[in-house]
Amino acid sequence: MNNADEILENAVAAHRAGDAVTAVSLYRQVLAISPDNGDALRNLATLLATSGELEEAADLYHSALLLDPHDLAVLTNMGHILRALGKTDEACSLYNRVLEIAPDQSEIRIALADIHLLEGKAEIAAEHYKEAIERGTSHSRIHANLAAALHSLDRLTEALEQSEIAVRLDVENADALNIMGRVKSGQNKFEEAVSAFQGAIHLRPDWYPPRLDLGITWQKLGKLPEALEALEQAWMLNPNDLETGKAMVSVMIALGQTEEAEDLLNTLDKIFPENSELPFHRAINDRSMGKLEESVDLFRLAIERGLDAPEAHNNLAVSLFDLRRLDETFAAANKAIALDPDFPSAYNTLGNWASEVGELAKAKNYYLKANELEPDFAAAISNAAYVTRLQGSLDESIQLYKTALDIDPQLAEAWSGLGLTYQQNNRFTEALAAFDEGLKGHPDNWELLNNKAISYQATGHIDEALATYKSALDSKPDNPEIYYNLGNLLLTLKRIDEAIEMFNAALRLRPDYNAVFSYLAHALMQQCNWVNLEAAIERIEQNIAEEVKSGKTISTSPFSMLSLPVPAQYRLLSSRQLAAQTAMELEHQRKSIKFQYKPKGEKLKIGYVSPDFRRHSLGLTFLDLLMAHDNDSFEFYGYAMFSNDPDEVTNQFGKVFDHFRDLTPCSHEDSARVINEDGINILVDLAGYTKGSRLQIFSLLPAPVQVHYLGYGHTLGADFIPWLITDHDVIPEDIAAHCSEKLIYLPDSFLATSRHEISQVKQSRADFGLPENAFVLANFNGLYKIDPKAFAVWMRFMRKTPDAILWLSAGTVGGENNLRKEAEARGVQPDRIIFAKNIPHTSHLARLQLADIALDAYYHSGGVTTTDAIWAGLPILTVAGPTPSAQTGVSVLKAARLPELITYSLDEYEKQLHHLAGNREELAKIRSRMTSTRDEVPLFDSQRLARHLELGYNMMWEQYEAGLEPKGFDIPAISQV
Incomplete structure (x- = not known):
């Protein structure tokens, strides 16, 4: 045995005895003598890996592999070390070499799959997990990871199956429950997803991912407070996590906690100063606060920082649309589509753009394209229903709204649109039912409340309408439309001061709300509040002129224009526009x-x-x-x-x-x-x-x-x-x-009249607070018909005629007080105006006989009030004013054969008033003639009017039967019947 072998034997003994320090020293001695000693290389690498010296361990394994490239243990261990060092490509290469030599090494296959899953290569990861399972490896973790891979591939059914297997194999596998929750959330099974996430949290209370996922799912369920609570807990477990922070911002915005969202965004900005998504979320928050210009700039900043994604461009388009920068809207939405031709939200935005520019057919196609790309896109279907309603296809619109609501029963805008569609076709019971269904899920939704109030008002349920408008205002106190609608209702109820307050509130919130001005002017006229009336009328005339010039729809109604001195061509244009809108409401029916x-x-x-x-x-x-x-x-x-x-x-x-x-x-x-x-x-x-x-x-x-x-x-x-x-x-x-x-x-006046009974009960001026010897001027029209120009004539006359009294129909307290003030300002004592209360009509006709002369106003003459005066024998002086409403008096007096009571200018009107007052005998003769001839004049000859109308009907019918285009004509006068 040479020296190296002896040292190796001692090293192995120390290694086995757990003396790592001695073993490492001895292995190094062996390698100093024999650098290619495979056992020393492998064993030293193993000890160094255990002590965390991974780089050197990897080098030693590499040397060992040069000696034996097929050593499975070395390949495996070196793969693990490289994976730990983050060198995943090299680790995968080694794992693949292991599997080429020994395909049944399932744990290596799982390790390889884990790397691919973490790197987002879900397809490859799923294949490896499946093969490992097929080769006999089946435990909870592998099924949970396979579920995660399948979930990221949007293969939700398979993912759910694998997560369920994982939970069955280990009911305490928190990862399996968490991925099960994600899968169920992807399947829109949100309640079940919540249960799964809560199970994962119970098993691992300090693990933040299921709390993050739980918060996101609560948000999808519309349970925003619960969502925020879960996300805040995730944030506490993993402070400063970007994904959790973004989710919290989203929920805060939905809750209207815009200041809190801004504070959190400021915190995230400090941590991630160059992040591209944070300007995006700040833009969403700014838009929710109405800071549209700022949101546009922030969306563009997010794009400049690299968020060149369809979501960013589409949201930019939405903000631009809200600013009505329509060309830019179109460009931004199309940029989103260029990045992703199948991005449904961008088509929805283009639908909004097309609807705004009046291209309803194109808008509908865009919305339906969005729905085609995303079948559950309830908002797009609801939008398609909206433009379909505008096209007049009410039945189709109703079906589209119902489809949207089948997908999302909580979609408030669809309930509102469905109700409006019923409302448009006079189906108010169904409209109210739709609004009520929407309010079950959204009790504070101002649009639902506002539209419900309109239906109540249309069906005469006034108390309910008032209460519902007020609920809408409680929900949305900064919405001008609600103030406008409530003002209109209050106006019809003669609660004029309150109506004026509502109209002014609407204009404070939206100074260019042109439709309000004509109603405000009418309310001011009801109150004889002339201080701001001239300015209001001038603004109406200015609005009309500007709208005509720019080709916009005229905001002032044709009815309102009848009492305004506007050009006749404007009245015709406004009427044509309103008639076209009326026809469009049922356009589909008109065609079908x-x-x-x-x-x-x-x-x-x-x-x-x-x-x-x-x-x-x-x-x-x-x-x-x-x-x-x-x-x-x-x-x-x-x-x-x-x-x-x-x-x-x-x-x-x-x-x-x-x-x-x-x-x-x-x-x-x-x-x-x-x-x-x-x-x-x-x-x-x-x-x-x-x-x-x-x-x-x-x-x-x-x-x-x-x-x-x-x-x-x-x-x-x-x-x-x-x-x-x-x-x-x-x-x-x-x-x-x-x-x-x-x-x-x-041939005579177009007005129909009645020969009403006149009470024979003796009445005196004293009964009505009139001085016995006064010269009584009367006007029994509504106070709103009195205008400053006519009133000025009356006051000048009264200043020159000390015994003159002005007798008017009672109005609101405010209107009466304002007229007294106007009189005083013109040098006439306020007590010279006397207001007459309503009494039965037969008594009223008798009461009229106590006056000396009745007077028409300048812009708005009387109709039935004029014929009542003539029937009662009271002379009425009229002036052909500058509006259509001022011509009726001329028509009536001609049919009564009283041409001397017709004037054609205010000067002539004033002179004739003085003339008649100064010639009481002449006035008395007129009264006498009126009484003696009233049964003979055309004005009160209903038989004559009926015959003329019937002759006209026959002449129209003759044209129709002859197949002629309609032509105008004069009905020939017949003899007095």
């Missing part, structure tokens, strides 16, 4: 429903459609006209829609019409079918753009001839109502050029 029209029978069937067949100014006057109609030659159908309960006047209509239908609960489509099945020849709209109108029914063309008359009295701009019945004074030639309809001119 082709009604067949029944031929005329023995009688021409006339259908009247109105929400006002009740105690209403139109209802009361139209009832007399209806009773005057020729039922021998015509058959009359009434189609009613009510927002309030029917009343005794409704009952009278039910008796006078040949047929009376209540369409209130019917959808627009069903209503049109009822009308068509009734075989109506001529369908007459009596509402136009007034409250309760349902022009959607007319847009479906249920009757061959459709015409507007009476209730609105001006152009509707609708191609589906080609005729308008009017008179030459209400729509003179210059205004006729700005009407979309062919005009049918009645």
